[in-house]
Amino acid sequence: MALHTIGVKNLISRVREVFPDAPENYIIMLINDALVELGLYNVKNMKAKLDVKADRMWYKMGDDAIDVSGNPLNLNRLFRVDFMDSDGDYIQIPRLLDTNILLNDVASEPAIDFPS
Amino acid sequence: MASNIKYPDKSMLWFIEGDKLGLLSNVDSSGNTRTTDRKQWKAISETVSEGILLSYQGEPNKVTSITSSLDIDNTLQVSIVDYVKRCLYMDKAAKGRQEDSAVSLSLAREHNRKFKEGVRKYGQRKREKTGGTRAVVPYDLT
Numbered sequence: 001m002a003l004h005t006i007g008v009k010n011l012i013s014r015v016r017e018v019f020p021d022a023p024e025n026y027i028i029m030l031i032n033d034a035l036v037e038l039g040l041y042n043v044k045n046m047k048a049k050l051d052v053k054a055d056r057m058w059y060k061m062g063d064d065a066i067d068v069s070g071n072p073l074n075l076n077r078l079f080r081v082d083f084m085d086s087d088g089d090y091i092q093i094p095r096l097l098d099t100n101i102l103l104n105d106v107a108s109e110p111a112i113d114f115p116s
Numbered sequence: 117m118a119s120n121i122k123y124p125d126k127s128m129l130w131f132i133e134g135d136k137l138g139l140l141s142n143v144d145s146s147g148n149t150r151t152t153d154r155k156q157w158k159a160i161s162e163t164v165s166e167g168i169l170l171s172y173q174g175e176p177n178k179v180t181s182i183t184s185s186l187d188i189d190n191t192l193q194v195s196i197v198d199y200v201k202r203c204l205y206m207d208k209a210a211k212g213r214q215e216d217s218a219v220s221l222s223l224a225r226e227h228n229r230k231f232k233e234g235v236r237k238y239g240q241r242k243r244e245k246t247g248g249t250r251a252v253v254p255y256d257l258t
Contacts, residue, residue, distance in 0.1 A: 003190060004190060005185065005186070005190045005193060006186060006190070006193040006194070006196075006197070007183075007184070007185050007186065008179050008181070008182050008183070008184045008185070008186065009182050009183065011186070011193075011196065011197055011200070012182065014197050015197065015200050015201060015204065018201065018204075019201075019204050019208075022204055024182060027200055028179055028180075028181075028182075030199065030200045030203050030204075031179050031186070031196055031199075031200060032178045032179055033199070033203075034195070034196040034199035034200065034231075035175075035176045035177075035178060035179070035186070035187070035188065035196070036175070037199070037235075038176065038188060038192055038195065038196070038235060039174075039175035039176055041235055042173055043173075043176065043188055043189060043192060044173065044174045044175070044176055044187070044188070045171070045172070045173060045174070046171075046172055046173070046174035047169060047170065047171050047172075048169075048170045048172070049166040049168065049169055049170075050166070050167070050168040050170065051163070051164070051165055051166060051167060051168075052119075052139065052160055052162075052163060052164040052167030052168055053163050054145070054159075054160065054161055054162050054163045055159050055160075055161065056139075056159055056160070057138055057139060057140070057158075057159035058133075058136040058137070058138055058139075059136060059137040059138075059139060059168075060135070060136060060137075061132070061135050061136060061137050062135035062136075068165075068166055073170075073172070073174070074174045074175040074177070075170070075172045075173075075174060075175075076172070076173045076174060076175050077172060077173040078132060078137065078170060078171075078172045079171055079172060079173070080170070080171035080172075081130040081137070081139075081168060081169070081170060081171075082124075082168070082169040082170075082171070083119070083121065083124035083128050083167060083168055083169075084118055084119050084124075084164055084166065084167050084168075084169075085118065085119060085121055085122060085123070085124050086118050086119060086120055086121060086122045086147065087118060088118040090169045091123075091124045091125050092125060093124050093125055093128040093129065093130055094125065094128075094129055094130075095129070095130055095131060096129040096130065096131040096138075096140070097131070099131045099132075099133055099138070101131075101138075101140070101157070
């Protein structure tokens with residue numbers, strides 16, 4: 001049984017029932033604005049793998065961050081991190097809530113990788 | 117390639133600062149716990165290919181053409197129609213005559229209300245659709 005979904009073409013035709021002269025590019029822009037707003041809610045859960053580098057403390061999670069395959073992360077909220085153990089299995093690691101850490105281990109990192 | 121860390125749940129920590137993930141470890145490159153009291157937790161000492169698995173809420177992919185599909189659950193797709201109509205009615209209200217503007221503004225508010233209601237209703241509950249209990253199945257005691 002096929003799932004009922006609305007594609008962009010279908011959405012534009014629905015909108016043009018009321019606004020026949022609405023430009024296609026403008027509607028697509030508004031759709032993207034709506035997707036950004038909807039992205040603030042819990043609408044898309046994802047997983048991604050990252051390489052870990054020796055002596056690197058900080059890893060980019062911003063809009064330009066990519067995973068091991070080069071795909072953009074598009075990350076809004078990180079809720080779990082697993083690390084590969086000596087058997088090659090991913091084990092959940094705890095989150096540190098008090099981030100007032102004593103040591104900033106950035107001696108081997110370029111300044112650009114420090115959190116902004 | 118596996119790491120040298122036997123118990124990452126005891127030897128690793130993560131935290132967020134700004135838009136960066138901070139990763140700390142209290143073991144050296146051989147997987148032995150650092151014995152010093154100070155500076156025990158530092159950056160990880162080894163390179164591990166595909167060492168971290170992240171679980172996160174992602175942002176839907178953007179739409180580029182008329183043939184694209186919406187990268188969002190179908191329960192929320194109708195809300196996008198409301199969002200687009202809200203914006204177009206607001207544009208119309210800004211351009212039109214005063215009496216037309218009042219009608220357009222009222223319709224814009226109505227679509228805004230429906231958009232927000234749809235997002236509140238389904239945005240938080242989407243996970244229940246795939247992970248929640250749909251029916252209570254009693255144990256088979258026979």
